[in-house]
Amino acid sequence: MLKVSGLITAYGESQVLFGMAFEVGAGEVVTLMGRNGMGKTTTVHSIMGIVPPKAGTIELGSRDIAGLPSHRIARLGLGLVPEGRQIFPNLTVRENLVAAAANRDARPSPWTLPLVYEFFPRLAERQANMGNQLSGGEQQMLAIGRALMTNPRLLILDEATEGLAPLIRQEIWACLRRLKGEGQAILVIDKNVGALIGLADRHYIVEKGRVVWDGTSPELAADVELQHRYLGV
Numbered sequence: 001m002l003k004v005s006g007l008i009t010a011y012g013e014s015q016v017l018f019g020m021a022f023e024v025g026a027g028e029v030v031t032l033m034g035r036n037g038m039g040k041t042t043t044v045h046s047i048m049g050i051v052p053p054k055a056g057t058i059e060l061g062s063r064d065i066a067g068l069p070s071h072r073i074a075r076l077g078l079g080l081v082p083e084g085r086q087i088f089p090n091l092t093v094r095e096n097l098v099a100a101a102a103n104r105d106a107r108p109s110p111w112t113l114p115l116v117y118e119f120f121p122r123l124a125e126r127q128a129n130m131g132n133q134l135s136g137g138e139q140q141m142l143a144i145g146r147a148l149m150t151n152p153r154l155l156i157l158d159e160a161t162e163g164l165a166p167l168i169r170q171e172i173w174a175c176l177r178r179l180k181g182e183g184q185a186i187l188v189i190d191k192n193v194g195a196l197i198g199l200a201d202r203h204y205i206v207e208k209g210r211v212v213w214d215g216t217s218p219e220l221a222a223d224v225e226l227q228h229r230y231l232g233v
């Protein structure tokens with residue numbers, strides 16, 4: 001579904017991605033892991049067209065989307081839950097969700113406002129509240145709900161559990177497990193290795209702008225030395 005190859009991205013003279021490459025198949029949950037500053041967010045920003053890559057291909061289905069403007073990439077089916085959530089603080093929960101709505105693939109059973117409220121009952125209770133009146137966990141649910149309202153082929157979460165209390169984190173993981181159960185393809189960037197091993201099918205470890213290891217959850221779980229070396233676990 002998504003295939004990234006040979007991605008090179010730089011901020012001015014400062015090159016950050018050095019041939020980044022990975023794939024996410026239909027219905028798969030895949031992670032990008034690695035220490036701070038290794039280029040995970042830059043990878044996501046390159047895929048989404050926020051920081052266009054200097055070289056490489058980003059195939060979504062059979063189409064190379066590298067270098068397209070962000071709004072077109074979003075319309076082609078990539079739904080981003082960005083680092084820091086970035087919900088609209090001065091819109092209500094309902095307005096945040098409706099602003100994102102789209103069903104461009106004409107899916108038979110698309111995400112709608114009632115379905116998002118059913119999935120996140122807390123958002124239904126808070127639908128008239130402003131974005132900035134929500135707790136961190138509620139904001140994160142709203143950010144995920146907003147991405148779902150675009151009916152993405154691939155949902156991308158960048159540090160979705162950062163700064164959340166452990167119990168709220170568990171809620172987010174449970175929500176991703178349910179989405180996975182419904183066949184949603186998901187790319188997750190996060191630092192909670194244990195939770196990711198329980199959730200994801202495959203993992204890529206990123207070091208200095210390239211992939212240095214990839215494998216399945218059982219393979220990662222079994223390699224304590226690898227986790228220690230690249231993930232500081």
Ligand SMILES: Nc1ncnc2c1ncn2[C@@H]1O[C@H](COP(=O)(O)OP(=O)(O)OP(=O)(O)O)[C@@H](O)[C@H]1O
Nearest residue numbers: 011014016034035036037038039040041042043206
């Ligand atoms: N807008 C920017 N301008 C210049 N350099 C940047 C910019 N954004 C990120 N960088 C640099 O690019 C490198 C990779 O950062 P990136 O945020 O992609 O890493 P990351 O793996 O996502 O780490 P983190 O978990 O800290 O977000 C870092 O050295 C960072 O300082």
